[in-house]
Amino acid sequence: MPQWFRALAPGERRTFWACFGGWAVDAMDVQMYAVALPTLISLWALSKTQAGALGTVALLVSSLGGWIAGILADRWGRVRVLRIMILWFSAFTFLSGFATTYGQFLTVRSLQGLGFGGEWAAGAVLMAETVPARFRGKAVAAVQSGWSVGYGAAVLVFTLLFNLLPPEIAWRWLFFISVIPGLLVLWACHGLKEPEVYRRSRELAAASENNEPFWAIFQSHIIRRTSFAALLSMGILGGNYTVLTWLPTYLNVVRHLTYTNTGLFLVVNIAGSFLGYISGGYCSDALGRRRAFVLFAILATLTVVAYTQLATSSGAILVLGFPLGFFQSAMNAGVGSFLAELFPTRLRGTAQGFTYNAGRGIGALFPTLVGLGSDSLGLGTAVCVAAAVAYALVGIASFMLPETRGKILEATS
Numbered sequence: 001m002p003q004w005f006r007a008l009a010p011g012e013r014r015t016f017w018a019c020f021g022g023w024a025v026d027a028m029d030v031q032m033y034a035v036a037l038p039t040l041i042s043l044w045a046l047s048k049t050q051a052g053a054l055g056t057v058a059l060l061v062s063s064l065g066g067w068i069a070g071i072l073a074d075r076w077g078r079v080r081v082l083r084i085m086i087l088w089f090s091a092f093t094f095l096s097g098f099a100t101t102y103g104q105f106l107t108v109r110s111l112q113g114l115g116f117g118g119e120w121a122a123g124a125v126l127m128a129e130t131v132p133a134r135f136r137g138k139a140v141a142a143v144q145s146g147w148s149v150g151y152g153a154a155v156l157v158f159t160l161l162f163n164l165l166p167p168e169i170a171w172r173w174l175f176f177i178s179v180i181p182g183l184l185v186l187w188a189c190h191g192l193k194e195p196e197v198y199r200r201s202r203e204l205a206a207a208s209e210n211n212e213p214f215w216a217i218f219q220s221h222i223i224r225r226t227s228f229a230a231l232l233s234m235g236i237l238g239g240n241y242t243v244l245t246w247l248p249t250y251l252n253v254v255r256h257l258t259y260t261n262t263g264l265f266l267v268v269n270i271a272g273s274f275l276g277y278i279s280g281g282y283c284s285d286a287l288g289r290r291r292a293f294v295l296f297a298i299l300a301t302l303t304v305v306a307y308t309q310l311a312t313s314s315g316a317i318l319v320l321g322f323p324l325g326f327f328q329s330a331m332n333a334g335v336g337s338f339l340a341e342l343f344p345t346r347l348r349g350t351a352q353g354f355t356y357n358a359g360r361g362i363g364a365l366f367p368t369l370v371g372l373g374s375d376s377l378g379l380g381t382a383v384c385v386a387a388a389v390a391y392a393l394v395g396i397a398s399f400m401l402p403e404t405r406g407k408i409l410e411a412t413s
Contacts, residue, residue, distance in 0.1 A: 004135040005142075011193060015130045016139065018192055019123040020146040021185040022086050026119045027150030029093040029178050033058070033109065034245055035158040035266070036171045038252045043168055044102050048379075051249070052371025054109055056364045059241060061110045062117030063361025069118030070125070070353015078126035078349065079192045085122060086189070089115025090182025097175035117360065121353035128340035129195035129348070133408050136340075137289075141281025141333035148274035148329065151244075153181070155270065159263035197409050201345040217343070217351045225342055226355060228400040232293070233359025235393030236335055238366040239300065240328050242386045245367040246379065250308075254379050255317060265321055272325030279326070280333025288405045289338040290398045296331035297394040303327050304387040308380035331394065341404035348409075366390060 008016065033054065041051050065085075073081040092112035099105035124140065131139040157177060161170040217226045251257045251265050284292045307320045335356070343351035366386045373382040 002138070004138050007135070008131065008139075012130050014188075015126060015192055016143065018082075018185065018188045019127045019143045020149075021181075021188050022082060022119050022123050022146075023143055024146035024150035024153070025086065025178075025181045025185050026089060026116055027147040028154045028181060029089055029112065029150075030058075030116055031151045031154040031244065032093065032158070032174050032178060033096075035154055035248050035262075036174055037245075038249050039162075039167045039171045040105070041249070043171075046102065048371040048374050049368065050102065050371075052245070052368040054106060056368040057106060058109045058113035058116070059364030059367075060113070060361045062113035063357035063359075063364070064117070065114030066117030066121040066357025066360065067350075067354045068114075069121040070349040070351070070357075073122045073125060073349035073353065074347065077194050078122050078129070078198060079189065079194055082119065082122040082126060082192075083186060083189050085115045085118035086182060086186055087115075089113075089119060090179055090186075091115075093175055093182075094179040095175075097172040117357050118353075121349065121357065124336040124356075125340060125349050125352050126192075126195065128337055129197050129345075129409055133406055134285075136337045137285035137334060137405070138281040140336040140340075141277050141284065144333055144336060145274050145277030145329070148270050148277060148325075151273065152267065152270045155263050155266045159260060163260060197345055216347055217354060222343075222347075222351075225401065226351060228397045229339055229342055229351075229355035230358040230362075231393055232397035232401065233335065233339075233356045234363045235297070235359070235390045235395075235397060236293075236332050236363075237356075237360045237390075238363030238393070239304075239387040239390030240332060241360075241363055242366045242370055242383055242390065243304065243324065243328060246370055246383050250379055250383065251317075255314065257314075265318055268318055269321035269325040272322035273329040274325075276326035276329030277333045280330030283330065284334035284337065285405065288403050289334050289341075290401065290403050292334050293331060293398040294395050296327050297391040297398075299323075300327035300331055301388050301391045304384055308384040331391075338401075338404060340409065341407040342401070345409060363390065 037051055040046060069081050069085055089112050092108055092115065096105060096108045096112065099108055127140050127143050128136055158174060161173055165173065248262060248266065251262045257265060280292065280296065303320065303323045307324050311317050311320055339352045339355055340348060370382045370386050
């Protein structure tokens with residue numbers, strides 16, 4: 001374990017593993033939809049626009065869920081809301097396996113999105129407030145690396161099931177199995193304590209009888225920060241969701257890979273993603289939040305262009321999958337700690353829940369735009385254009401926000 005992790009107190013480590021597990025299960029449940037998408041397109045004769053809508057609608061709903069969860073986390077507590085959200089998205093992912101029509105699947109997928117958005121809102125704030133400021137970038141990024149672990153688990157289960165069972169049965173079991181890790185993470189959340197800075201903030205609010213309304217993040221002295229933080233999230237997530245949603249389909253439909261080979265190519269991408277989260281956290285603490293965002297946005301754009309426009313062989317695609325995952329995740333690694341540092345404790349859950357998930361909601365349109373544009377541009381080019389536009393927004397937002405590296409989070413900030 002790295003030195004910063006060994007320096008954490010036992011309670012802080014337990015919080016880390018609970019948040020890590022919650023994010024991993026969140027990712028596993030969400031990415032099961034992505035790896036099952038080619039099968040659903042075939043079984044239900046879906047158009048690319050319908051397939052893109054499956055991703056977009058759930059992400060739009062998740063933006064609402066994230067904001068609601070952030071508001072509740074400021075009032076009910078970070079830990080309680082985290083538990084509720086994990087239970088919610090695990091239950092609706094499980095129910096997805098019973099869908100028999102596109103409409104049913106879209107409905108259950110949308111309800112799952114409420115919990116998907118809410119889990120990050122509660123867990124990221126909880127972790128940012130728990131660890132010391134000098135470790136925050138690395139610690140929150142390490143929690144976010146759980147996404148790669150969950151994605152990897154989804155691909156592993158996908159590869160196993162689709163090689164053992166017919167596709168029309170395998171995709172259902174993919175969602176049924178998801179309830180098991182969700183229950184394990186719920187158990188890991190037992191006994192977690194609220195961060196001291198949050199408890200102190202609630203005591204001060206109770207003593208002064210001053211509970212900030214959720215619309216306080218739109219007041220004149222803070223709305224500029226709220227707006228550009230949402231734009232930053234939109235750029236990061238719009239680009240990432242474009243690739244995450246369409247990559248399995250791109251490999252299967254455009255590159256004509258088998259289920260087994262698709263799984264192998266995704267594993268390489270996921271390995272890069274995991275190391276990207278870890279490395280991105282260190283870079284965020286070393287270079288500063290803004291410089292790290294700009295650096296990785298540029299590198300991610302160049303990699304997407306190379307992956308979709310320049311690579312002509314399967315070998316090149318396999319190799320480029322690693323930096324494709326690395327730079328996307330390295331860029332995303334700093335967002336949790338950065339958003340927590342931008343806002344005062346009394347509004348942190350609400351602000352972080354809104355800015356991240358408003359960005360997610362608008363960024364969720366990118367997969368649908370890819371589906372619409374793929375008929376005229378081709379899937380690879382549509383993915384490339386959408387990702388490049390999204391990452392350009394990251395650079396713009398980074399220049400418009402203050403540097404926050406090393407900021408101490410206080411109850412009265």
